[in-house]
Amino acid sequence: MSARLLAERAPIAHIPDGVLAAPVLVTGAVVTAGAVLVGLRQLDYERIPQAAVLAAAFFVASLIAVPLGPSSVHLLLNGLMGLVLGWAAAPAILVALALQAVFFGFGGLLVLGVNTMNMAVPALVCAALFRAPLRRHPGRGAFLIGAGAGALGVLLTGVLIAVALAASGSALAPAAKIILLTYLPLALVEAVVTGAAVTFLGRVAPEILCPPEATGHDR
Amino acid sequence: MIDKRLALACLLLATATPLHAHLLKVFAFAEGERIEGRAYFAGGARAKGAAVEVLAPDGRVLAALRTDDDGEFSYQANAAIDHRIRVDSGDGHVAEWTVPATELEIAAPAAGDPDRPAAPTESTPEATPAETAAASVPATESPGDLEVLIERAVARQVRPLREQLVAYEEQVRLHDILGGLGYILGLAGLAAWWQASRRRGR
The missing domain is CATH 2.60.40.10 (Immunoglobulins)
Incomplete structure (x- = not known):
């Protein structure tokens, strides 16, 4: 693919209906259902407002195009969601994606499972990798941890989208490469934004990042 | 804090041209x-x-x-x-x-x-x-x-x-965005109500 063609393409975040093969759709739906069930169980009273605010931010962020060179990107925020919400990120992402599909026409309802999986699994990976260090040193290195989560969340989403497309037919395999390349600048932007958000949260409301009770049951 | 974030989001929303990215x-x-x-x-x-x-x-x-x-x-x-x-x-x-x-x-x-x-x-x-x-x-x-x-x-x-x-x-028009945010608010309320009723039942 020529650089010219690449520059004009914005990274795809929402796979539309009618692209993916049935096994991929089913896999996505099953994984999403499992993650959402676990997430709903972990969604305790204190987390509900946070999940709602982050779902709202995720929902709206897709509309705000950040110009980047000849192309433009929009934030995904799934790394931040994973850091703050943990498992509860899965239902929050599902709700936001469903609303984006209905109101904005992003993605589709049949591929909702796959799209949610592509965003939620990286969020969960970020939660597993970065929540513990963030809790151990609150305030110190928060920007770096946030940046790592932001970049990893976006890059993993790119990889998952590429895999979903590649698994749906050999004709889509070249698309996978394009997607990975277009996701690199997005990862940079996302890293900066997530790092800044985590630093800000750490200073203003550290209890959001390190809840006193890690298990999250009634306190 | 949440107010500040919401204000920021609203500001970004106001400055960004609504488009189908x-x-x-x-x-x-x-x-x-x-x-x-x-x-x-x-x-x-x-x-x-x-x-x-x-x-x-x-x-x-x-x-x-x-x-x-x-x-x-x-x-x-x-x-x-x-x-x-x-x-x-x-x-x-x-x-x-x-x-x-x-x-x-x-x-x-x-x-x-x-x-x-x-x-x-x-x-x-x-x-x-x-x-x-x-x-x-x-x-x-x-x-x-x-x-x-x-x-x-x-x-x-x-x-x-x-x-x-x-x-x-x-x-994408403003009522689409507001509609979505309204749904999220409603779902959060529903979840809170469910949690509260479960807690009361305990």
Whole structure:
């Protein structure tokens, strides 16, 4: 693919209906259902407002195009969601994606499972990798941890989208490469934004990042 | 803190032009027997070199085209059927559009459709040769042509209007955003209520 063609393409975040093969759709739906069930169980009273605010931010962020060179990107925020919400990120992402599909026409309802999986699994990976260090040193290195989560969340989403497309037919395999390349600048932007958000949260409301009770049951 | 974030989000929302980020779109209209269309990414960029498939209602591929440097394509229709246009930019973006049969003006019914047997046209047994001759010679032919010409001209004139209408329909509007945020608020309330009732039950 020529650089010219690449520059004009914005990274795809929402796979539309009618692209993916049935096994991929089913896999996505099953994984999403499992993650959402676990997430709903972990969604305790204190987390509900946070999940709602982050779902709202995720929902709206897709509309705000950040110009980047000849192309433009929009934030995904799934790394931040994973850091703050943990498992509860899965239902929050599902709700936001469903609303984006209905109101904005992003993605589709049949591929909702796959799209949610592509965003939620990286969020969960970020939660597993970065929540513990963030809790151990609150305030110190928060920007770096946030940046790592932001970049990893976006890059993993790119990889998952590429895999979903590649698994749906050999004709889509070249698309996978394009997607990975277009996701690199997005990862940079996302890293900066997530790092800044985590630093800000750490200073203003550290209890959001390190809840006193890690298990999250009634306190 | 949440207020500050919301204020920031609102500010960004207010400054950003509402657009359909990165969505592939296609529209196509019939002009006489030709289907002319354009594929573009919402926000304005044309989809150059994207694969275009013209499909019959039963899913048969009638033609495989590519968009030119302006993202445009055209197809000579040869059957008065609904044409489904499917554009694939090759990176997972797909868009569809249907040109209904009523938009196409194809003189002979299904003349180019190989699947259909040649339809019994003018030579119906009821019409005597004299009658058909009388009916088809100058009296009907020129008004018919005129009608076709007028329809074509009107279609061409109306096309920018239709394009504008499509663009208008695609725009994300404030009530879409507010509706979504309202749903999230409502779901959060529902979750809180459920948690509260569970806690009370304990």
